[in-house]
Amino acid sequence: MGDYLKKSQFNLSLSDDKSPKETGEPNSQAQVDTSAIADAVIAAIGQKLKSGSGHGNIVSDSYEDFDETKTMERLAEGMTIQKGDKESNFDDLGNVKESEKREDVQNRIDLLSDLDDE
Amino acid sequence: MAEDLDAILGDDSEERREEPKPDKPTQEFKPGVGVDIGTSNIVVSRQTKDGKFVSRFHRNMLYPLEISEESADLLERSSYLYVKVGSNYYVIGEDALKLVNAIGKGSVVRPMKDGILNPSLKESSELLFFIIKAVVGDPKTKNEPLRFSIPANPIDVDMDNVFHKMVLSNFFKKLGYDPKAVNEAMCIAYDCNPVMKSEDEGDLDMSGITVSAGAGMWNIALAFKGLSLVEFSCTKSGDHLDEQVSKMTGVPKTKVIKVKEKKLDLDNTDMSDNVQYALSVYYEQMIDRMVHHITQAFKDQTSEMDGEIEVVVAGGTSMAPGFCNKLKDSFDRSDLPFEVYRVRHSETPFYTVSQGACIRAQADYAKLQKKT
Numbered sequence: 478m479g480d481y482l483k484k485s486q487f488n489l490s491l492s493d494d495k496s497p498k499e500t501g502e503p504n505s506q507a508q509v510d511t512s513a514i515a516d517a518v519i520a521a522i523g524q525k526l527k528s529g530s531g532h533g534n535i536v537s538d539s540y541e542d543f544d545e546t547k548t549m550e551r552l553a554e555g556m557t558i559q560k561g562d563k564e565s566n567f568d569d570l571g572n573v574k575e576s577e578k579r580e581d582v583q584n585r586i587d588l589l590s591d592l593d594d595e
Numbered sequence: 596m597a598e599d600l601d602a603i604l605g606d607d608s609e610e611r612r613e614e615p616k617p618d619k620p621t622q623e624f625k626p627g628v629g630v631d632i633g634t635s636n637i638v639v640s641r642q643t644k645d646g647k648f649v650s651r652f653h654r655n656m657l658y659p660l661e662i663s664e665e666s667a668d669l670l671e672r673s674s675y676l677y678v679k680v681g682s683n684y685y686v687i688g689e690d691a692l693k694l695v696n697a698i699g700k701g702s703v704v705r706p707m708k709d710g711i712l713n714p715s716l717k718e719s720s721e722l723l724f725f726i727i728k729a730v731v732g733d734p735k736t737k738n739e740p741l742r743f744s745i746p747a748n749p750i751d752v753d754m755d756n757v758f759h760k761m762v763l764s765n766f767f768k769k770l771g772y773d774p775k776a777v778n779e780a781m782c783i784a785y786d787c788n789p790v791m792k793s794e795d796e797g798d799l800d801m802s803g804i805t806v807s808a809g810a811g812m813w814n815i816a817l818a819f820k821g822l823s824l825v826e827f828s829c830t831k832s833g834d835h836l837d838e839q840v841s842k843m844t845g846v847p848k849t850k851v852i853k854v855k856e857k858k859l860d861l862d863n864t865d866m867s868d869n870v871q872y873a874l875s876v877y878y879e880q881m882i883d884r885m886v887h888h889i890t891q892a893f894k895d896q897t898s899e900m901d902g903e904i905e906v907v908v909a910g911g912t913s914m915a916p917g918f919c920n921k922l923k924d925s926f927d928r929s930d931l932p933f934e935v936y937r938v939r940h941s942e943t944p945f946y947t948v949s950q951g952a953c954i955r956a957q958a959d960y961a962k963l964q965k966k967t
Contacts, residue, residue, distance in 0.1 A: 546757075549757060549758050549761060550761060552758070553758060553761035553762045553764075553765050554765055556720040556762050556765070563678055563679060563680055563721075563725060564678070564679040565676070565677065565678040565679070565725070565729075566670075566676060566677060567676050567729060568729065569729050569730070569732060570651075570653045570676070570687075570688065570726065570729040570730045571637070571639070571651040571652050571653040571729075571730045572651070572652055572653075573649060573650070573651050574649075574650050574651075574652065574946065575647050575648070575649050575650075576647050576648040576649075576650070576943060576946070576950070577647065578645060578646040578647055579642070579646050579647065579648060579950075580646050581788070582642075582646075582785075582786075582954050584800075585785055585788065585800070585801065585821070585954060585958075586954055586957045586958045586961060587958075587961070588800070588801070588820075588821055589785065589821055589954070589955060589958035590958040590959075590961035590962045590965065592821055592822065592958075594822055594823075
Protein backbone atom coordinates (compact mmCIF):
# COMPACT_ATOMS: atom_id res chain seq x y z
CA MET A 478 0.00 0.00 0.00
CA GLY A 479 2.71 2.38 1.04
CA ASP A 480 4.59 1.76 -2.18
CA TYR A 481 1.49 2.35 -4.25
CA LEU A 482 0.86 5.67 -2.59
CA LYS A 483 4.48 6.71 -2.82
CA LYS A 484 4.41 6.00 -6.52
CA SER A 485 1.33 8.17 -6.88
CA GLN A 486 2.99 10.90 -4.89
CA PHE A 487 6.04 10.67 -7.14
CA ASN A 488 3.81 11.14 -10.15
CA LEU A 489 2.22 14.17 -8.54
CA SER A 490 5.54 15.83 -7.99
CA LEU A 491 6.36 15.57 -11.64
CA SER A 492 3.12 16.97 -12.91
CA ASP A 493 2.28 20.58 -13.65
CA ASP A 494 -0.66 22.61 -14.85
CA LYS A 495 -0.17 21.99 -18.52
CA SER A 496 -1.39 18.93 -20.32
CA PRO A 497 1.02 17.08 -22.60
CA LYS A 498 -0.93 18.42 -25.54
CA GLU A 499 -0.23 21.97 -24.44
CA THR A 500 3.45 21.43 -23.78
CA GLY A 501 4.25 19.36 -26.86
CA GLU A 502 5.88 21.35 -29.65
CA PRO A 503 4.79 20.40 -33.18
CA ASN A 504 7.56 18.81 -35.19
CA SER A 505 7.73 21.15 -38.15
CA GLN A 506 10.44 19.15 -39.94
CA ALA A 507 8.62 15.86 -40.03
CA GLN A 508 6.02 15.00 -42.63
CA VAL A 509 3.93 13.23 -40.05
CA ASP A 510 1.18 15.22 -38.33
CA THR A 511 2.34 14.60 -34.77
CA SER A 512 -0.35 16.71 -33.17
CA ALA A 513 -3.06 14.58 -34.82
CA ILE A 514 -1.35 11.45 -33.51
CA ALA A 515 -1.12 13.01 -30.05
CA ASP A 516 -4.83 13.85 -30.19
CA ALA A 517 -5.67 10.27 -31.15
CA VAL A 518 -3.52 8.84 -28.35
CA ILE A 519 -5.06 11.18 -25.81
CA ALA A 520 -8.56 10.26 -26.98
CA ALA A 521 -7.68 6.57 -26.77
CA ILE A 522 -6.25 6.52 -23.28
CA GLY A 523 -8.61 9.10 -21.87
CA GLN A 524 -8.28 11.33 -18.90
CA LYS A 525 -5.33 9.65 -17.25
CA LEU A 526 -2.87 11.43 -19.49
CA LYS A 527 -4.04 14.80 -18.25
CA SER A 528 -1.43 15.05 -15.52
CA GLY A 529 1.32 15.19 -18.07
CA SER A 530 3.77 13.15 -16.08
CA GLY A 531 5.15 11.73 -19.28
CA HIS A 532 6.14 8.20 -20.15
CA GLY A 533 5.43 6.77 -16.71
CA ASN A 534 1.73 7.30 -17.12
CA ILE A 535 1.59 5.96 -20.66
CA VAL A 536 3.32 2.73 -19.63
CA SER A 537 1.10 2.26 -16.59
CA ASP A 538 -2.04 2.86 -18.66
CA SER A 539 -1.23 -0.08 -20.88
CA TYR A 540 -2.36 -2.49 -18.16
CA GLU A 541 -5.06 -0.34 -16.56
CA ASP A 542 -7.91 -2.36 -18.08
CA PHE A 543 -7.73 -4.58 -15.00
CA ASP A 544 -10.51 -3.70 -12.55
CA GLU A 545 -8.85 -2.71 -9.30
CA THR A 546 -12.05 -1.95 -7.41
CA LYS A 547 -12.04 -5.13 -5.32
CA THR A 548 -8.38 -4.69 -4.43
CA MET A 549 -9.02 -1.12 -3.36
CA GLU A 550 -12.04 -2.20 -1.29
CA ARG A 551 -9.84 -4.70 0.56
CA LEU A 552 -7.13 -2.13 1.13
CA ALA A 553 -9.67 0.43 2.35
CA GLU A 554 -11.10 -2.14 4.73
CA GLY A 555 -7.58 -2.82 6.04
CA MET A 556 -7.03 0.84 6.76
CA THR A 557 -9.91 0.94 9.22
CA ILE A 558 -8.38 -1.81 11.34
CA GLN A 559 -6.80 -0.15 14.31
CA LYS A 560 -3.38 -1.59 14.93
CA GLY A 561 -1.92 -1.72 18.41
CA ASP A 562 -2.83 0.26 21.47
CA LYS A 563 -3.42 3.94 21.39
CA GLU A 564 -3.38 6.25 24.28
CA SER A 565 -4.96 9.67 24.37
CA ASN A 566 -5.99 12.25 26.92
CA PHE A 567 -9.42 13.05 25.41
CA ASP A 568 -12.76 11.39 24.75
CA ASP A 569 -14.42 13.88 22.47
CA LEU A 570 -12.95 16.70 20.50
CA GLY A 571 -13.85 20.03 19.01
CA ASN A 572 -15.49 23.30 19.80
CA VAL A 573 -19.18 23.85 19.21
CA LYS A 574 -20.81 26.66 17.26
CA GLU A 575 -24.55 27.18 16.98
CA SER A 576 -26.15 29.01 14.06
CA GLU A 577 -29.26 31.13 13.95
CA LYS A 578 -32.51 29.36 13.10
CA ARG A 579 -32.42 28.34 9.45
CA GLU A 580 -35.96 27.90 8.24
CA ASP A 581 -34.88 28.51 4.63
CA VAL A 582 -33.38 25.04 4.23
CA GLN A 583 -36.56 22.94 4.46
CA ASN A 584 -37.59 23.72 0.86
CA ARG A 585 -34.22 22.57 -0.35
CA ILE A 586 -34.38 19.36 1.70
CA ASP A 587 -37.78 18.62 0.10
CA LEU A 588 -36.45 19.34 -3.38
CA LEU A 589 -33.32 17.23 -2.87
CA SER A 590 -35.32 14.32 -1.46
CA ASP A 591 -37.18 14.18 -4.80
CA LEU A 592 -34.01 14.16 -6.91
CA ASP A 593 -32.97 10.90 -8.45
CA ASP A 594 -29.33 11.71 -9.02
CA GLU A 595 -27.61 8.58 -7.68
CA MET B 596 14.48 20.96 30.67
CA ALA B 597 12.18 22.54 33.23
CA GLU B 598 13.22 26.03 32.15
CA ASP B 599 12.83 25.07 28.50
CA LEU B 600 9.41 23.72 29.27
CA ASP B 601 8.40 26.91 31.04
CA ALA B 602 9.47 28.86 27.98
CA ILE B 603 7.45 26.59 25.72
CA LEU B 604 4.39 26.46 27.92
CA GLY B 605 4.35 30.11 28.93
CA ASP B 606 1.87 31.05 31.61
CA ASP B 607 -1.36 30.30 29.82
CA SER B 608 -1.10 26.56 29.30
CA GLU B 609 -4.47 26.03 30.92
CA GLU B 610 -6.07 28.25 28.31
CA ARG B 611 -4.55 26.22 25.49
CA ARG B 612 -6.76 23.26 25.89
CA GLU B 613 -9.36 22.85 23.19
CA GLU B 614 -12.23 22.16 25.52
CA PRO B 615 -14.95 20.04 24.01
CA LYS B 616 -18.26 21.66 24.73
CA PRO B 617 -20.93 18.99 24.80
CA ASP B 618 -24.12 19.49 22.82
CA LYS B 619 -26.84 20.82 25.08
CA PRO B 620 -28.63 17.82 26.54
CA THR B 621 -32.02 19.37 25.82
CA GLN B 622 -31.33 19.74 22.11
CA GLU B 623 -33.14 17.36 19.84
CA PHE B 624 -31.68 16.79 16.41
CA LYS B 625 -33.21 15.92 13.08
CA PRO B 626 -31.75 12.68 11.66
CA GLY B 627 -28.93 13.34 9.21
CA VAL B 628 -25.31 14.35 9.84
CA GLY B 629 -22.97 16.34 7.62
CA VAL B 630 -19.20 15.96 7.87
CA ASP B 631 -16.58 18.09 6.17
CA ILE B 632 -13.21 16.39 6.40
CA GLY B 633 -10.93 19.01 4.99
CA THR B 634 -7.19 19.20 4.71
CA SER B 635 -7.19 21.76 7.46
CA ASN B 636 -10.29 21.16 9.60
CA ILE B 637 -12.91 18.59 10.45
CA VAL B 638 -16.39 20.06 10.85
CA VAL B 639 -19.50 18.10 11.81
CA SER B 640 -23.00 19.61 11.57
CA ARG B 641 -26.40 18.53 12.77
CA GLN B 642 -29.64 20.51 12.69
CA THR B 643 -31.83 20.85 15.73
CA LYS B 644 -35.56 20.30 15.48
CA ASP B 645 -36.07 24.05 15.93
CA GLY B 646 -33.86 24.77 12.90
CA LYS B 647 -30.43 25.73 14.25
CA PHE B 648 -27.27 24.12 12.95
CA VAL B 649 -24.96 22.88 15.66
CA SER B 650 -21.43 22.41 14.32
CA ARG B 651 -18.43 20.87 16.03
CA PHE B 652 -15.01 21.66 14.60
CA HIS B 653 -11.46 20.52 15.10
CA ARG B 654 -8.21 21.70 13.51
CA ASN B 655 -6.91 18.73 11.49
CA MET B 656 -3.21 18.93 12.26
CA LEU B 657 -0.59 17.14 14.32
CA TYR B 658 2.81 17.75 15.82
CA PRO B 659 4.81 14.55 16.31
CA LEU B 660 7.03 14.24 19.35
CA GLU B 661 9.28 11.25 19.76
CA ILE B 662 8.49 9.34 22.91
CA SER B 663 11.05 10.32 25.54
CA GLU B 664 11.17 11.44 29.17
CA GLU B 665 11.26 15.07 28.04
CA SER B 666 8.24 14.79 25.78
CA ALA B 667 6.30 12.86 28.43
CA ASP B 668 7.19 15.59 30.92
CA LEU B 669 6.05 18.29 28.50
CA LEU B 670 2.71 16.61 27.95
CA GLU B 671 2.22 15.97 31.63
CA ARG B 672 2.90 19.58 32.56
CA SER B 673 0.83 21.03 29.74
CA SER B 674 -2.78 20.46 28.84
CA TYR B 675 -2.04 19.69 25.22
CA LEU B 676 -4.29 17.08 23.67
CA TYR B 677 -2.38 14.14 22.24
CA VAL B 678 -2.59 10.63 20.87
CA LYS B 679 0.20 8.12 21.43
CA VAL B 680 0.69 5.91 18.37
CA GLY B 681 3.72 3.74 17.68
CA SER B 682 6.91 5.55 18.66
CA ASN B 683 5.38 9.01 18.70
CA TYR B 684 3.12 11.25 20.65
CA TYR B 685 1.01 13.34 18.30
CA VAL B 686 -0.10 16.64 19.78
CA ILE B 687 -3.33 17.36 17.93
CA GLY B 688 -5.48 20.22 16.75
CA GLU B 689 -4.88 23.86 17.64
CA ASP B 690 -2.35 22.71 20.24
CA ALA B 691 -0.09 21.40 17.47
CA LEU B 692 0.13 24.84 15.88
CA LYS B 693 0.68 26.54 19.23
CA LEU B 694 3.39 24.09 20.20
CA VAL B 695 5.33 24.40 16.94
CA ASN B 696 5.15 28.20 17.24
CA ALA B 697 6.41 28.02 20.83
CA ILE B 698 9.25 25.59 20.06
CA GLY B 699 10.18 27.49 16.90
CA LYS B 700 11.33 24.43 14.96
CA GLY B 701 9.80 21.51 13.11
CA SER B 702 6.45 21.80 11.47
CA VAL B 703 2.93 20.52 11.83
CA VAL B 704 1.86 17.53 9.78
CA ARG B 705 -1.58 16.78 8.50
CA PRO B 706 -3.39 13.46 8.22
CA MET B 707 -4.80 14.88 4.97
CA LYS B 708 -3.00 16.37 2.00
CA ASP B 709 -4.59 17.93 -1.07
CA GLY B 710 -8.02 16.87 0.10
CA ILE B 711 -7.25 13.18 0.59
CA LEU B 712 -5.39 10.97 3.10
CA ASN B 713 -1.78 12.07 3.39
CA PRO B 714 0.29 9.27 1.80
CA SER B 715 3.53 10.47 3.40
CA LEU B 716 2.25 10.07 6.95
CA LYS B 717 2.47 6.38 7.84
CA GLU B 718 -0.19 6.49 10.54
CA SER B 719 -2.52 8.94 8.75
CA SER B 720 -5.53 6.64 8.51
CA GLU B 721 -5.23 5.41 12.09
CA LEU B 722 -4.86 8.90 13.46
CA LEU B 723 -7.63 10.28 11.32
CA PHE B 724 -10.03 7.53 12.33
CA PHE B 725 -9.25 8.13 15.98
CA ILE B 726 -9.82 11.88 15.59
CA ILE B 727 -12.97 11.50 13.48
CA LYS B 728 -14.47 9.20 16.09
CA ALA B 729 -13.90 11.80 18.79
CA VAL B 730 -15.35 14.68 16.72
CA VAL B 731 -18.33 12.95 15.06
CA GLY B 732 -19.50 10.85 18.01
CA ASP B 733 -22.13 8.15 17.90
CA PRO B 734 -25.17 8.10 15.62
CA LYS B 735 -28.37 9.47 17.18
CA THR B 736 -30.47 6.80 15.46
CA LYS B 737 -29.64 3.37 14.10
CA ASN B 738 -27.96 3.69 10.68
CA GLU B 739 -28.37 7.44 10.75
CA PRO B 740 -27.75 8.93 7.27
CA LEU B 741 -24.41 10.68 7.10
CA ARG B 742 -22.95 12.61 4.21
CA PHE B 743 -19.23 13.30 4.12
CA SER B 744 -17.76 15.76 1.67
CA ILE B 745 -15.18 14.65 -0.84
CA PRO B 746 -13.28 16.61 -3.43
CA ALA B 747 -13.89 16.07 -7.12
CA ASN B 748 -10.95 14.60 -8.99
CA PRO B 749 -8.45 17.34 -9.77
CA ILE B 750 -7.81 18.42 -13.34
CA ASP B 751 -4.19 19.41 -12.74
CA VAL B 752 -2.74 16.28 -11.13
CA ASP B 753 -3.21 12.55 -11.56
CA MET B 754 -5.19 11.73 -8.46
CA ASP B 755 -8.26 9.62 -7.87
CA ASN B 756 -10.59 10.07 -4.91
CA VAL B 757 -12.15 6.58 -5.09
CA PHE B 758 -9.86 5.03 -2.51
CA HIS B 759 -10.21 8.00 -0.17
CA LYS B 760 -13.99 7.70 -0.45
CA MET B 761 -13.88 4.00 0.36
CA VAL B 762 -11.68 4.51 3.43
CA LEU B 763 -13.90 7.24 4.87
CA SER B 764 -17.05 5.29 4.09
CA ASN B 765 -15.64 2.33 6.03
CA PHE B 766 -14.77 4.59 8.96
CA PHE B 767 -18.34 5.83 9.25
CA LYS B 768 -19.90 2.39 8.76
CA LYS B 769 -17.79 1.17 11.67
CA LEU B 770 -19.22 3.97 13.78
CA GLY B 771 -22.78 2.81 12.94
CA TYR B 772 -23.78 5.35 10.30
CA ASP B 773 -25.22 4.92 6.82
CA PRO B 774 -22.61 6.99 4.97
CA LYS B 775 -22.56 8.45 1.48
CA ALA B 776 -20.11 10.81 -0.14
CA VAL B 777 -21.19 14.20 -1.41
CA ASN B 778 -19.27 16.62 -3.57
CA GLU B 779 -17.78 19.40 -1.48
CA ALA B 780 -18.69 22.25 -3.81
CA MET B 781 -22.27 21.02 -4.19
CA CYS B 782 -22.65 21.27 -0.41
CA ILE B 783 -22.29 25.03 -0.82
CA ALA B 784 -25.18 25.01 -3.30
CA TYR B 785 -27.35 23.15 -0.76
CA ASP B 786 -26.48 25.48 2.10
CA CYS B 787 -26.13 28.88 0.40
CA ASN B 788 -28.58 28.52 -2.47
CA PRO B 789 -26.99 30.38 -5.41
CA VAL B 790 -29.72 31.84 -7.63
CA MET B 791 -29.66 32.03 -11.41
CA LYS B 792 -31.69 34.77 -13.04
CA SER B 793 -33.15 32.99 -16.04
CA GLU B 794 -34.85 34.99 -18.78
CA ASP B 795 -37.43 32.24 -19.33
CA GLU B 796 -37.94 30.74 -15.88
CA GLY B 797 -37.20 33.60 -13.48
CA ASP B 798 -35.10 32.95 -10.38
CA LEU B 799 -33.82 29.37 -10.15
CA ASP B 800 -32.69 28.02 -6.77
CA MET B 801 -29.51 26.00 -6.23
CA SER B 802 -28.23 27.12 -9.64
CA GLY B 803 -24.88 28.78 -10.17
CA ILE B 804 -21.17 28.31 -9.54
CA THR B 805 -20.02 27.20 -6.12
CA VAL B 806 -16.41 27.32 -4.99
CA SER B 807 -14.92 25.75 -1.91
CA ALA B 808 -11.44 27.21 -1.53
CA GLY B 809 -9.82 24.91 1.00
CA ALA B 810 -6.27 24.51 2.21
CA GLY B 811 -5.37 21.74 -0.22
CA MET B 812 -7.47 22.52 -3.24
CA TRP B 813 -10.32 24.44 -4.77
CA ASN B 814 -13.48 22.49 -5.43
CA ILE B 815 -15.76 23.92 -8.04
CA ALA B 816 -19.22 22.92 -9.23
CA LEU B 817 -21.74 24.21 -11.69
CA ALA B 818 -25.14 23.54 -10.12
CA PHE B 819 -28.51 23.61 -11.83
CA LYS B 820 -31.68 23.16 -9.75
CA GLY B 821 -29.73 21.15 -7.17
CA LEU B 822 -28.05 18.89 -9.71
CA SER B 823 -24.36 18.99 -10.47
CA LEU B 824 -23.66 19.67 -14.15
CA VAL B 825 -19.87 19.83 -13.89
CA GLU B 826 -17.58 19.38 -10.92
CA PHE B 827 -13.82 19.41 -10.67
CA SER B 828 -11.01 20.48 -8.39
CA CYS B 829 -7.61 22.15 -8.73
CA THR B 830 -4.69 21.81 -6.38
CA LYS B 831 -2.23 24.49 -5.28
CA SER B 832 -4.55 26.33 -2.95
CA GLY B 833 -3.94 27.85 0.50
CA ASP B 834 -1.20 25.45 1.66
CA HIS B 835 0.72 25.91 -1.58
CA LEU B 836 0.39 29.66 -1.20
CA ASP B 837 1.78 29.51 2.36
CA GLU B 838 4.73 27.40 1.17
CA GLN B 839 5.55 29.74 -1.71
CA VAL B 840 5.37 32.84 0.49
CA SER B 841 7.50 31.14 3.12
CA LYS B 842 10.14 30.28 0.48
CA MET B 843 10.10 33.76 -1.03
CA THR B 844 10.28 35.66 2.25
CA GLY B 845 12.24 33.23 4.42
CA VAL B 846 9.54 33.49 7.08
CA PRO B 847 8.46 30.14 8.63
CA LYS B 848 5.24 28.76 7.23
CA THR B 849 3.47 28.80 10.59
CA LYS B 850 4.12 32.56 10.85
CA VAL B 851 2.91 33.07 7.28
CA ILE B 852 -0.34 31.31 8.25
CA LYS B 853 -0.67 33.62 11.22
CA VAL B 854 -0.26 36.74 9.08
CA LYS B 855 -2.70 35.37 6.50
CA GLU B 856 -5.34 34.65 9.09
CA LYS B 857 -4.92 37.72 11.28
CA LYS B 858 -3.67 40.62 9.14
CA LEU B 859 -4.15 40.11 5.44
CA ASP B 860 -6.73 42.31 3.70
CA LEU B 861 -6.75 41.84 -0.08
CA ASP B 862 -8.59 45.14 -0.57
CA ASN B 863 -6.05 47.05 1.45
CA THR B 864 -2.73 45.21 1.55
CA ASP B 865 0.03 46.62 3.70
CA MET B 866 2.76 46.80 1.04
CA SER B 867 5.44 47.55 3.63
CA ASP B 868 4.96 44.08 5.07
CA ASN B 869 6.84 41.56 2.88
CA VAL B 870 4.66 38.65 3.92
CA GLN B 871 1.38 40.47 3.29
CA TYR B 872 2.64 41.75 -0.05
CA ALA B 873 3.78 38.28 -1.16
CA LEU B 874 0.50 36.78 0.03
CA SER B 875 -1.52 39.28 -2.00
CA VAL B 876 0.55 38.56 -5.15
CA TYR B 877 0.13 34.80 -4.76
CA TYR B 878 -3.59 35.19 -3.97
CA GLU B 879 -4.12 37.07 -7.24
CA GLN B 880 -2.16 34.48 -9.19
CA MET B 881 -4.14 31.64 -7.58
CA ILE B 882 -7.50 33.31 -8.28
CA ASP B 883 -6.61 33.99 -11.93
CA ARG B 884 -5.43 30.40 -12.39
CA MET B 885 -8.65 29.00 -10.93
CA VAL B 886 -10.84 31.30 -13.03
CA HIS B 887 -8.89 30.17 -16.09
CA HIS B 888 -9.69 26.52 -15.27
CA ILE B 889 -13.34 27.37 -14.54
CA THR B 890 -13.65 29.13 -17.90
CA GLN B 891 -12.17 26.12 -19.69
CA ALA B 892 -14.35 23.60 -17.84
CA PHE B 893 -17.65 25.46 -18.26
CA LYS B 894 -17.25 26.74 -21.79
CA ASP B 895 -19.66 24.15 -23.22
CA GLN B 896 -22.35 24.54 -20.56
CA THR B 897 -24.44 27.24 -22.17
CA SER B 898 -27.57 25.21 -22.99
CA GLU B 899 -29.01 25.02 -19.45
CA MET B 900 -27.39 28.16 -18.11
CA ASP B 901 -29.32 30.76 -20.08
CA GLY B 902 -29.23 33.58 -17.55
CA GLU B 903 -27.02 35.59 -15.24
CA ILE B 904 -25.49 33.50 -12.53
CA GLU B 905 -24.36 33.91 -8.98
CA VAL B 906 -21.07 32.59 -7.61
CA VAL B 907 -20.94 31.55 -3.96
CA VAL B 908 -17.62 30.91 -2.24
CA ALA B 909 -16.65 29.30 1.04
CA GLY B 910 -13.67 27.59 2.63
CA GLY B 911 -10.72 28.70 4.73
CA THR B 912 -8.71 30.14 1.82
CA SER B 913 -11.64 32.43 0.95
CA MET B 914 -11.68 33.98 4.41
CA ALA B 915 -9.24 36.79 3.61
CA PRO B 916 -11.12 40.12 3.39
CA GLY B 917 -11.38 41.26 -0.23
CA PHE B 918 -11.33 37.72 -1.64
CA CYS B 919 -14.75 38.03 -3.34
CA ASN B 920 -13.84 41.36 -4.96
CA LYS B 921 -10.67 39.84 -6.43
CA LEU B 922 -12.64 36.85 -7.69
CA LYS B 923 -15.34 39.06 -9.27
CA ASP B 924 -12.63 41.16 -10.99
CA SER B 925 -11.06 38.00 -12.36
CA PHE B 926 -14.42 36.68 -13.65
CA ASP B 927 -15.11 40.05 -15.30
CA ARG B 928 -11.79 39.78 -17.15
CA SER B 929 -12.40 36.15 -18.17
CA ASP B 930 -14.11 34.52 -21.17
CA LEU B 931 -16.66 32.69 -19.03
CA PRO B 932 -19.71 31.99 -21.24
CA PHE B 933 -22.17 33.31 -18.62
CA GLU B 934 -22.59 36.68 -16.99
CA VAL B 935 -21.72 36.65 -13.30
CA TYR B 936 -23.99 39.17 -11.55
CA ARG B 937 -22.53 38.64 -8.11
CA VAL B 938 -19.80 36.83 -6.17
CA ARG B 939 -21.16 36.18 -2.71
CA HIS B 940 -19.35 34.90 0.31
CA SER B 941 -21.11 32.31 2.39
CA GLU B 942 -22.34 33.89 5.62
CA THR B 943 -20.73 30.99 7.49
CA PRO B 944 -17.81 30.03 5.22
CA PHE B 945 -16.24 27.74 7.75
CA TYR B 946 -19.41 25.71 8.33
CA THR B 947 -21.09 25.82 4.93
CA VAL B 948 -19.77 22.53 3.56
CA SER B 949 -20.73 20.52 6.63
CA GLN B 950 -24.11 22.27 6.85
CA GLY B 951 -24.72 21.54 3.15
CA ALA B 952 -23.75 17.91 3.72
CA CYS B 953 -26.17 17.84 6.66
CA ILE B 954 -28.98 19.19 4.43
CA ARG B 955 -28.22 16.44 1.93
CA ALA B 956 -28.20 13.79 4.69
CA GLN B 957 -31.58 15.06 5.91
CA ALA B 958 -32.88 14.74 2.34
CA ASP B 959 -31.61 11.13 2.33
CA TYR B 960 -33.58 10.49 5.49
CA ALA B 961 -36.71 12.10 4.00
CA LYS B 962 -36.31 9.95 0.90
CA LEU B 963 -36.10 6.84 3.04
CA GLN B 964 -39.23 7.87 4.92
CA LYS B 965 -41.09 8.31 1.63
CA LYS B 966 -40.10 4.81 0.55
CA THR B 967 -41.33 3.20 3.76
